[in-house]
Amino acid sequence: MSELVTLQTYLGTWAGSDAARKAVAETVTAIAEAGIGIAELVARGPLEEGLARIRGTDPNAGGDAQKELDVVAEERIRAALLPTPAAFLASEESEELIPLNPRGRLVVAVDPLDGSSNIDTNVSVGTIYSILPYDPAVHADPVSAVMRPGVNQVAAGFLAYGPATILVATFGEGTQVFVHDRRSGDFVLARAAVEIPVETKEYGVNQSNARQWHAPMRRYVEDCLAGKEGPRGKDFNMRWVGSMVADAFRIFTRGGVYVYPGDKRKGYENGRLRLIYEANPVAFLVEQANGGATDGTTRILDITPHHIHQRIPLVFGSKAEVEKIASYY
Incomplete structure (x- = not known):
C-alpha cells in the first residue's frame, strides 16, 4: 500500500x-x-x-x-x-x-x-x-x-x-x-492531477428559468434536449444541485458542464455568481484540470473586475462543451 x-x-x-x-x-x-x-x-x-x-x-x-x-x-x-x-x-x-x-x-x-x-x-x-x-x-x-x-x-x-x-x-x-x-x-x-474529460453528455443548469433566458442559451438547451434525433446527435443527462461547490465537484469527478447564464429578470442580467469570490477561483481550478471556463464567450481569467462584488455569467467544465456553448452566441 x-x-x-x-x-x-x-x-x-x-x-x-x-x-x-x-x-x-x-x-x-x-x-x-x-x-x-x-x-x-x-x-x-x-x-x-x-x-x-x-x-x-x-x-x-x-x-x-x-x-x-x-x-x-x-x-x-x-x-x-x-x-x-x-x-x-x-x-x-x-x-x-x-x-x-x-x-x-x-x-x-x-x-x-x-x-x-x-x-x-x-x-x-x-x-x-x-x-x-x-x-x-x-x-x-x-x-x-x-x-x-x-x-x-x-x-x-x-x-x-x-x-x-x-x-x-x-x-x-x-x-x-x-x-x-x-x-x-x-x-x-x-x-492528484485531476483531469476533466474533454467531451461530455451531461449539463447542469436551472431549467426552470428557461423562459427568462436569452436566445443562445435557449437554443443550446433545446438542442441538448433533442438528443440523438437533434443536431447534437447524442442524448444528454441534466444534473443540477443548486450549490455550486456540489455541482463543481461532480464535474471534477466525472465531467460535465455547469451553466449559470444571465437572463431577463431584474438583478439577473449578469447571472448571480461573483467574479472575484466564485468564478475566478473555480475557473483557475477548472483550467488546471484541462477544462474551460467562460462567461459564455470570454475566458473568465482574462476579465478585469470593475467592482469588488461584480456578478458574471458562468460556464465551466468539459472543454469541448464550453466551446460548443460559446458557438451559440
Missing part, C-alpha cells in the same frame, strides 16, 4: 525553501483548518440553534440573503487568517476589505459559505477561496490588488462539506483533491 500524502506534506514539497510559496502554503493551511470547524457546524445542522436563520432584513454585500452561518463562517476564516501572511480578506459577506496582517503580502478573497441557502435541505455547501499577491508599494489601495484578472491568482480552491469534507486545490500546477480523514485529522491526497 502506497504511503498517504497529507496536505502538509504536499505543501511542504511544493513550497520548498521559496518564501513566497511558503506564505501561500501557510495561508491555505489556515483556510483548510478553518474549514474543518465550519464543516462541524454544518454537520450539526438544526442542533446549532439559529445558524440557519436569515440574519435581519438587509442582504449581504453581494446582494443575497445572509444567514447566521454565513457570518460565523466568515469569522472563522478571518480568525484563522490573522496569524498568516495574508494582509487583507475580501469576503462576499462584507462590503469592505477586512484588514489582517499589516506585514502580509497576500490578499485572500472568499465566499465563506457557498450554497448556504440550501443548508436547511442538507445539501452539500462549501467555502471557496482565491489567493492573490499583494505589494503595498504597488497597490497603494489594497482593493486594487483584488481588482485584477483571475490569471493573477497564485492559488485557489474550495472546501465541500458533504458526506466527506473535500478540499479541491490548485497552486498553478494542476488540480488536486484532498479528503479530510476524521481519524487522523489530516487532509489526505485522494486524487
